[in-house]
Amino acid sequence: MEQTSIFSNPAYRFGAGVLGIWLVISLFIVSIFYLIWTSSSSDSALPSATTSTYAFENEFSVAAGVVHQNTGEALVKLEGFNIPVKFKFTTDPTIEITDLEIGEITSVYGKSFNDFTTRQDHRSINAALVAYIKQNEANQ
Numbered sequence: 001m002e003q004t005s006i007f008s009n010p011a012y013r014f015g016a017g018v019l020g021i022w023l024v025i026s027l028f029i030v031s032i033f034y035l036i037w038t039s040s041s042s043d044s045a046l047p048s049a050t051t052s053t054y055a056f057e058n059e060f061s062v063a064a065g066v067v068h069q070n071t072g073e074a075l076v077k078l079e080g081f082n083i084p085v086k087f088k089f090t091t092d093p094t095i096e097i098t099d100l101e102i103g104e105i106t107s108v109y110g111k112s113f114n115d116f117t118t119r120q121d122h123r124s125i126n127a128a129l130v131a132y133i134k135q136n137e138a139n140q
Contacts, residue, residue: 060124062132074132076125081113082106087129095133097126 065074076083084103090096100122105113
């Protein structure tokens with residue numbers, strides 16, 4: 001019995017069209033896997049500091065607050081989260097928050113969260129508190 005190669009075997013006759021289709025399908029599948037792999041690896045490889053490059057500002061608002069001589073307590077709202085804060089401030093030339101203590105952050109439904117605020121968030125909270133203090137001084 002004579003052995004024949006796959007190309008001369010009549011049971012496995014592949015034309016150029018069938019081989020071309022298989023080649024196109026293979027390249028398509030490989031490119032899909034490559035795109036999935038590069039997108040997932042690039043997201044995990046980014047350092048956490050690059051997340052601050054997105055240009056959007058969180059909107060903080062003081063929902064309620066009590067202001068004493070140079071201290072105060074307030075409930076700051078941020079997009080579905082309640083952030084209780086205690087603060088100290090000075091009023092020498094301008095109002096400036098000198099000490100900010102963030103309490104237990106909760107969602108509007110009462111679920112607790114770890115403190116996820118950043119330095120920029122603290123600056124925004126301070127600005128919202130200064131605006132709240134100025135507004136209350138004007139109303140008194």
